[in-house]
Amino acid sequence: MPFEQLIQSVDECAEDKIRGIRERATRKAAEIQAEVAGKDVKIQTKHHDAAQTAVEMERSKSVAQIKKESRMQMIRAKDAVYQEAFSQARKHLLSVRERQGYENNFKKMVQEALAELDGEPVVLRIDKRDESLAKTLLPNLHLDCEIVTDITTEGGVEVRTTDGRFVIKNTIESRLERAKVLIKPEIFATLYGDQGGV
16 A cells, blocks of 8 residues: 555545544433533533543543554555665675676675684685685685585675684675665655654
8 A cells, every 4th residue: 555545545544534533422421411411510511521631631532642653554565665675785796696796796795704703713604506616716815715506695704703603694685685674764864754663
């Protein structure tokens, strides 16, 4: 449902509830007035005021609830668009290994991960599909380390210290997950002109 229809639907629902509250209030006030007919005007006023206060309280609660539900629907709708954008990005990245320039990108991902570990002895964990590329690349980087082909990824590398204390993930998937967090406010601002409640 487009956002404009969602907002219109919420507004119409709110108006229906408010109309119902007003009708009940009018009936209640008429009942009270009939009940106290002939009694002291002061008592009538007191009952009428009490009914009006109760109606206002019910109306305020209903309007607050409708607004809360509306905000939650809007947040869910925005999040669905945001998740779909990254789902499409993930699909687009499925063929990154076959694209021109992947070798250079792979090299940069390896270098970035190695820089994080600052000269520690390491093991490169890669996808089997990148094995020949990694073996060609390591001598050019003057790097002598073990290559293990035990991960499945659309591209990139995991580098861990030989003692296993530190692991740096620099795969396509890990980069996409980091990007989701970092650029979420920017995406919401672009899509909706605000931070989308984030």
